[in-house]
Structure formats: structure tokens, C-alpha cells
Amino acid sequence: MSDKNNLSAIERIKTASDGLRGSIEQSLQDEITGAIREDDTAVIKFHGMYQQDDRDRRDERSEKKLDRLYTFMIRLRLPGGFISAKKWIAANEIAHDNSTGVIKITTRQTIQLHGLIKSKVRPTIQSFHEANLDSIATCGDINRNVACSSHPGESPLHAQVFAYADKISTLLMPKTKAYYEIWLEDEKIAEKKEEEIDPLYQDRYLPRKFKIGIAIPPNNDVDLFTNDLGLIAIIENNELKGFNIAIGGGLSTTHGNAQTYARLGTVIGFADTEEKVLKTIYEVLTVQRDFGNRSDRKLARLKYTLDNMGVDKYREEVESRTGFKLEPARPYEFTQRSDRYGWMQNKAGLWYYTLFIENGRVLDDEKLALKTALLEVARTDKSNFLFTSNQNMIISDVADADKETINEILARFKILEHTDAASNARKNSIACVALPTCPLALAEGQRYMPTLISKIEPILAKYQLNDEDIIMRMTGCPNGCARPYAAEIGFVGTAPGHYNLHIGGDNEGERLNTLYKESLDETAILNELDGLFAAFKTERKEKESFGDFSYRKYVATV
Ligand code: SRM
Ligand code: SF4
Numbered sequence: 001m002s003d004k005n006n007l008s009a010i011e012r013i014k015t016a017s018d019g020l021r022g023s024i025e026q027s028l029q030d031e032i033t034g035a036i037r038e039d040d041t042a043v044i045k046f047h048g049m050y051q052q053d054d055r056d057r058r059d060e061r062s063e064k065k066l067d068r069l070y071t072f073m074i075r076l077r078l079p080g081g082f083i084s085a086k087k088w089i090a091a092n093e094i095a096h097d098n099s100t101g102v103i104k105i106t107t108r109q110t111i112q113l114h115g116l117i118k119s120k121v122r123p124t125i126q127s128f129h130e131a132n133l134d135s136i137a138t139c140g141d142i143n144r145n146v147a148c149s150s151h152p153g154e155s156p157l158h159a160q161v162f163a164y165a166d167k168i169s170t171l172l173m174p175k176t177k178a179y180y181e182i183w184l185e186d187e188k189i190a191e192k193k194e195e196e197i198d199p200l201y202q203d204r205y206l207p208r209k210f211k212i213g214i215a216i217p218p219n220n221d222v223d224l225f226t227n228d229l230g231l232i233a234i235i236e237n238n239e240l241k242g243f244n245i246a247i248g249g250g251l252s253t254t255h256g257n258a259q260t261y262a263r264l265g266t267v268i269g270f271a272d273t274e275e276k277v278l279k280t281i282y283e284v285l286t287v288q289r290d291f292g293n294r295s296d297r298k299l300a301r302l303k304y305t306l307d308n309m310g311v312d313k314y315r316e317e318v319e320s321r322t323g324f325k326l327e328p329a330r331p332y333e334f335t336q337r338s339d340r341y342g343w344m345q346n347k348a349g350l351w352y353y354t355l356f357i358e359n360g361r362v363l364d365d366e367k368l369a370l371k372t373a374l375l376e377v378a379r380t381d382k383s384n385f386l387f388t389s390n391q392n393m394i395i396s397d398v399a400d401a402d403k404e405t406i407n408e409i410l411a412r413f414k415i416l417e418h419t420d421a422a423s424n425a426r427k428n429s430i431a432c433v434a435l436p437t438c439p440l441a442l443a444e445g446q447r448y449m450p451t452l453i454s455k456i457e458p459i460l461a462k463y464q465l466n467d468e469d470i471i472m473r474m475t476g477c478p479n480g481c482a483r484p485y486a487a488e489i490g491f492v493g494t495a496p497g498h499y500n501l502h503i504g505g506d507n508e509g510e511r512l513n514t515l516y517k518e519s520l521d522e523t524a525i526l527n528e529l530d531g532l533f534a535a536f537k538t539e540r541k542e543k544e545s546f547g548d549f550s551y552r553k554y555v556a557t558v
Contacts, residue, residue, distance in 0.1 A: 006295045013042045014141065015203050019176035019196050020046045028182075034070035034118050046142060046205070047179050048135025049074050049121065052114070056436040072116040073437060074099075074124060075138040080148035080165035080214075081109025081387035082396075083133075085378040088385050090131030092375050098124045103371070105360030107430060107482055108211070109222075109387040110138065110145045114437050125183040136179050141205040143172035143285065147227070149216040150388040152396065153344035153352050157240050161216050161233045164243075164277070168212055171278055172285065174201050200285065207292030208300035210285060211250075213389075214243075220334040220509045222389045223483050225249045225264035228302040229284055231277065234270065234330045242272035244329045247284055247314070248306040251480030254298055255494060262485040262512055263303040268315045269326025276324060283321040287314060334508040338428055338469055339390050341419050343403070351398040352386075353410065356419040359431045359446035360391030373413030377406055391430050425460055426453045428469055430483075434476025434493065441476035443493025449474045452491070452522065459530050463537040470546045471507060474499070485512050488547035489529075494519045501528055504551035513547070514555045 013022070022043035027036035036044065041051045053068035061069060076091075083091070091111060095103050098120040099113035106112055116124055128134060138145050148165040152158040175198040180186040213227040216235070224230035228250060231243040246265035253260045271277045284302075291309060293300045306314050319325050341354045357370065364371045377383060377395055382402035386394040398406055410416045432438070434445030452474070460466050473487035478500075484490030486509050490502035498519045505513030517528055532550060540549045 008295055008297050008300075010042050010141070010297060011204060011294050013039045014205050017043050018178075019203070020174065020178040021176075021182065024182050028118065028122065033067060035067075036118065042140075044072075046137060046140035046174065047125075047183065048077065048138035050139060052437045052439060054115075054436050055439070055441070070118070071114065071437075072118065072121050073112055073114045074116060074121070074135050075106065075112045075145075076110050076128070076133055076135050077138050077145055077169065078110045078133075078387065079146045079169040080162050081150055081389075082162075083111075083385050083387070085381050085383055085385065087131050087133055088378045089375065090127070090133065092371065092378075094124055094127045094131075098127075101363065101371075103362040104433065105357060105362065105387045105391045105393060107360075107389055107391060107432070108145050109147050109150065109389055111387065112433075114433075122183055129184055134179070137172075137174055139209075141208055141210075142174060142201065143169070143206075143210045143212060145169070147211075147213040147222040147389055149214065149219050149221055149233075150386045150394060151219065151221070151340060151344070151352065151354065152350070152386075153346040154219050154340075155216050155233075155235065156238065156347040157233070157235055158216065158346070160240050161214060164214055164231065164274075167274075167278065168214075168281060171282065172200065172210075172212075174198060174205075200282065201289070204289075204294070206285065206289050207294045207305075208297060208302075210288065210302065212281070215334070217332045218335040220337045221339060223337065223486055223509050224334075225509060226251050226483050226486050227265060228288070229281060230265050231281075232267070232332050234332060236330075241330070242270055243277050244270050244332060245277075245280055245284075245326065248303045248311075250301040250303040251483055251485050252301070253478045253480070253485075255478050257298060260298055261303075262480065263307075264486070264510070264512060266306070266311050267329045268311060268318075270328060270330050271326055276322070279322045279324075280318060280326065283318045286321060287317045291317075334510060337390075337471065337507065337509050339388050339392050339394075341392075341427065343407075349400060350396075351400065351403045351406075353395040353398070353406065354388070354419075355393055355395070355410070355415055356422045356427050357392050358422075358426065358450055359429075360387075361446065362393075368415070368418055369413055370415065370418075373409060373415050376409050376413070380405055380409070382406060390428075423453075423457050423460075424467060424469055425457055425472060426450075429453055429472045429474070431474040432476060432481035438476060440479060441493065443476045443496055443498060445474055445476040445482065445493070449491075452525070455522070455526055456529060459526065459533055462530075463533045465533055465537060465546075468546060469507065471505070487513060488545065488550070489513075491525070497521055499525065501525060503532065504547060504555035506547045506551070507545040511547070511551065514551075516550075516554060 100115035213222040215224040230246040249265035431449035434441035476493040491499040502513040
């Protein structure tokens with residue numbers, strides 16, 4: 001438990017925020033600056049927004065003695081990454097009117113818009129609200145967007161499991177009405193404060209962000225063990241029996257701070273009924289709320305609370321609060337994490353097309369009119385959409401009779417060709433946003449990864465390894481937003497043009513990788529990979545994945 005006299009600055013801001021209102025109203029009215037007050041930058045996160053600035057233009061503006069070019073990023077709440085065609089059309093219009101126009105699919109199955117100027121924030125949220133969309137609690141020290149195995153074709157029980165994403169999201173929503181009051185200009189409800197009493201979050205919220213993912217074995221597309229809390233669906237004889245519960249996943253590290261580390265979740269037991277599952281989730285949060293570190297935000301995630309308390313003590317504390325004991329975990333097996341591209345049909349006969357979207361960036365460029373194509377698909381009103389944790393999209397729920405209409409659009413806009421032609425290396429890669437909007441980026445992410453992949457492809461081809469499903473991920477800093485530590489090959493930005501190279505993670509997401517070489521530039525990265533792939537080609541065991549090979553040869557032996 002943290003020292004009450006040594007609370008971090010954010011703790012003070014949260015408790016003094018009057019139910020997450022802060023002085024956002026005043027900040028919005030201030031026309032002198034495009035920014036908001038400093039304390040409010042922490043408060044608006046709980047409303048799903050970040051204040052950012054265009055880092056590409058910092059120098060130019062500073063030379064002209066201009067303030068930074070402040071803008072806002074907004075992230076939607078879409079449990080399990082589901083969005084209807086109507087909502088997708090609305091999101092496109094809102095992006096066009098108020099942001100850069102690019103829609104970014106994130107690694108947690110939702111979308112972000114960037115580049116909103118301050119005066120556009122309220123109209124944006126109002127337009128989202130009219131489309132029945134919101135951004136509540138997608139950032140901040142609170143439960144975030146709940147991720148869930150995305151492909152309905154993978155299991156006949158997908159819908160049943162998928163419904164949990166929504167239930168959990170609703171269960172863990174904050175009680176404050178500040179979002180409606182500030183952004184939707186609902187009447188002030190100060191006198192109705194008792195409705196806002198929040199037994200879960202109280203007035204201090206959690207010590208840090210909280211993430212939940214649900215996986216349906218054998219698919220671990222959500223990277224279950226990287227979440228603070230993960231549910232593994234246990235399906236026996238075609239029946240959902242309940243969930244194994246894993247806690248304590250989290251990836252961020254800080255360069256040079258040995259106290260910080262990436263950790264995969266630990267399975268603490270099994271719960272059968274919905275009531276037990278939801279109660280357990282709720283109390284895992286209250287234990288983290290009460291025992292988490294509120295002094296040092298770098299050590300505040302559940303993974304550190306768990307390691308400080310010990311797994312048994314944490315589980316016992318949860319069980320004493322729920323009033324029942326978890327059962328021993330049930331057997332499960334993960335065999336894949338990649339998306340399954342192309343058309344697939346579910347047991348009810350509906351069709352799903354998974355398309356490749358490089359680093360989740362939905363836009364029209366000189367090569368591909370992706371955004372226009374998806375809008376045309378949406379306008380047929382013959383499908384819904386799902387986002388995947390690999391930053392891709394699934395055109396979902398297409399009736400047999402409508403498949404040809406959708407396929408014709410995908411063919412006409414060359415989306416089929418684009419997805420089919422992308423190499424395995426590219427399809428298995430993800431990268432975080434990084435520059436120019438992320439204030440924490442030390443190096444490029446999504447703007448550089450496609451180029452690097454183009455240089456890695458010929459090396460793979462040289463060793464006839466093109467068909468391998470090697471998972472490669474890149475981030476612009478060690479926070480790990482594209483989960484690079486859970487990749488077979490991870491590139492973690494250390495400085496402009498330089499990346500730490502991590503190897504030895506497995507293909508299924510059950511073993512973290514290890515730092516192999518520090519701060520390499522592009523030439524050094526390509527040289528290292530050439531050597532690693534050459535060794536893989538000649539020394540691998542039959543059917544051994546690159547991750548397992550590199551772990552065996554370079555990591556386990558150290
Ligand atoms: Fe992240 C902070 C982008 C998934 C760990 N992340 C940020 C911020 C908001 C930078 C900031 O704090 O100002 C980035 C905004 C960039 C921008 O301009 O848009 C950012 N994170 C992203 C996204 C958009 C990356 C992407 O390209 O898809 C992902 C949004 C997911 C979502 O929809 O909610 C994203 N972030 C992740 C993940 C992966 C995951 O959750 O599956 C992680 C690692 C897993 C984990 O949480 O341990 C991750 N982001 C972080 C951290 C480190 C947290 C920590 O434990 O210390 C930060 C920094 C922080 O919180 O202080 C961070
Ligand atoms: Fe920004 Fe770092 Fe996250 Fe990339 S990993 S989006 S650079 S915080």
C-alpha cells in the first residue's frame with residue numbers, strides 16, 4: 001500500500017477534480033491558447049482524450065516564437081471492437097470534419113482520431129453521441145476498452161463470449177456524469193451528487209490504467225497475458241463452462257529503470273457462472289485500488305501490486321471480498337495470434353472478410369483508396385465491422401446473398417489484391433503511433449515500420465523464409481503500445497533511428513522476448529536479422545518457429 005503522505009501529483013488532481021470535472025469548462029473557454037490547463041490534461045484522459053502537439057512542427061514554431069501546435073486525440077469505447085455500418089459512416093464524417101481525417105485502428109480494437117483543435121473537441125463528442133458512440137474511460141486510471149477475440153467464425157460460441165466484453169465494460173464504467181455535463185451540455189447535476197457515488201472508483205480511481213482482454217482458445221489474438229486481467233474462455237463439449245482468470249500482465253518498462261519490467265499474466269483460477277466471473281473481476285480491481293502504489297506511477301500497475309503481495313495473497317484477498325474460492329484452472333491451449341485473412345463463414349452461415357490494414361491506418365493514398373472502399377461497403381448496409389488487436393478490420397455479419405456485393409466493392413478498390421499480396425512478415429507486423437503525435441516517442445513507429453519490413457522481406461526471401469509467420473512489432477519507446485515484448489522480434493525505440501532488438505518471444509504469446517542487441521540503427525538491424533535468419537534456416541528443428549528457435553539458441557543458453 002502506498003504512503004498517504006507521498007501521493008503522486010496525479011492522485012491529488014484526481015481527488016480534487018470534483019468527479020472528473022476539473023476546470024475543463026474554463027479551459028475550453030480560454031481562447032488565448034490552444035491548450036488546456038495542466039491539471040485538466042490529466043482529467044480529460046478519463047473522458048477519452050489526450051492533449052498533444054505536432055512534434056514535426058515544434059522547431060519551426062519555436063523559431064517563429066509561436067506556441068506549440070496543440071491538438072487533441074480522441075479514442076472511442078468499443079468493447080470487443082464492434083462497430084455497426086451506420087456508426088462507421090458517422091465516424092468517417094466526424095473524422096473528415098474535425099480531425100486529420102485518418103482513422104487509426106488501435107492495438108486494443110478501437111479507433112482514434114488525431115489533430116482535433118480545442119474548439120472542435122466538444123462538437124466531435126456531440127456528433128459521436130448522436131451516433132451512439134462515446135469515449136468514456138478509454139484513457140486514465142480506470143478500466144479501458146475491453147478487448148475480445150475478434151473473429152466470430154472461430155467459434156460457434158463467439159457471441160456468448162463476446163457479450164462479456166460489453167457486460168464488463170458497463171460494470172466498470174465510472175459513475176460520474178461529468179462527461180455528459182461537460183461535453184454534451186446536460187443540465188448541471190450537482191444537486192444529484194449521490195447518484196455519482198462510486199463504490200468502485202471512489203474519488204481516487206485506480207492507481208493506474210487497467211486493461212482487460214478475453215480470449216477464445218486456440219486463438220490468442222488479444223494477447224491475453226499482456227492484460228492486467230485476462231479471461232480465457234473454457235469451452236467443453238460445445239458449451240461455455242466459464243473462464244480461467246489471469247492477472248498481472250503489463251508490458252511497459254522504462255529505459256534505465258531496473259525496477260520496471262514487462263510481465264505476462266498469471267492464471268489464478270477458474271470461475272464458472274457469469275455472476276462469479278463478474279464479481280471476481282470487480283474485486284480484482286478493488287484489491288488493486290486498495291493495495292496499488294499511489295506514490296510512484298512507474299510502479300503502480302497491477303503487475304507490481306501482484307509481485308509485492310504475492311500471487312496467493314492477492315488471490316486470497318480477492319476471494320475474501322467475493323465470498324467464494326476460485327476453482328483450479330482448467331486446461332486450455334493457444335496455437336495462434338495472427339488474424340485469419342480473407343473470407344470465412346461462421347456456424348450460422350454469415351460471412352466475414354478480414355482485411356489487412358497496415359498499422360491500422362485507414363486513409364486514402366496514391367496506392368489504395370481504403371477509406372473510400374470501406375465507406376462504400378458501409379453504405380450498402382449489408383455488414384458490420386470488427387477491429388482486431390492486430391490493428392486490422394473484419395467486415396462482419398454478411399449474409400450469403402450479400403457476399404458478392406461486398407466482394408465486388410473489395411475487388412474494385414483492389415482491397416482483395418492488397419490483402420492477398422501483402423507478405424506474411426507485413427501481415428504479422430504491428431507498430432504504434434509514435435511520431436508526430438505521441439509526446440513520449442523517442443523514435444518512429446508506424447511511419448517507419450512499413451519501410452523496415454520492405455527491407456526485411458528480401459532477407460527472408462534469401463533464406464526461403466517468406467512463408468514463416470514471424471511476429472514482428474515496433475514501438476517508438478519502451479512503453480510497449482504495440483506489445484513488442486510479446487513479439488518474436490521486437491523493435492523498441494531508444495533514440496531517433498535507433499531501436500533495441502528483442503528476440504525469443506513465442507508465436508502464441510505465452511513467453512516474453514529478451515533484449516538481444518541495444519540501440520541499433522537500420523544497417524545494424526538488417527545485419528543482425530540476416531545472421532539470425534541464416535542460422536534459423538540451417539539450424540532450426542522441424543516445424544520450430546523463429547521465436548522458439550531464437551529462444552533455444554540465444555536466450556535459454558545465457
Ligand atoms: Fe499506449 C501511452 C498509444 C496500446 C502502454 N499510448 C500512450 C499514449 C497515450 C501517449 C501518452 O501517454 O501521451 C499514446 C498515444 C499516441 C498517439 O498519438 O495516438 C499511446 N497505446 C497507444 C495505441 C494507440 C498504440 C497503437 O498504435 O495502436 C494503443 C491504444 C490502445 C487502446 O485502444 O486503448 C496503445 N499502450 C498500449 C498497449 C498495448 C495493449 O494495451 O494491448 C500498451 C502495453 C500494455 C500495457 O499497458 O502494459 C500500452 N501506453 C502504454 C504506456 C505504459 C503504461 C505503463 O504501464 O507504464 C503508456 C504511458 C503511460 O501510461 O504513462 C502509454
Ligand atoms: Fe508513444 Fe511509446 Fe506508445 Fe509508441 S510505445 S505510442 S512511442 S507511448
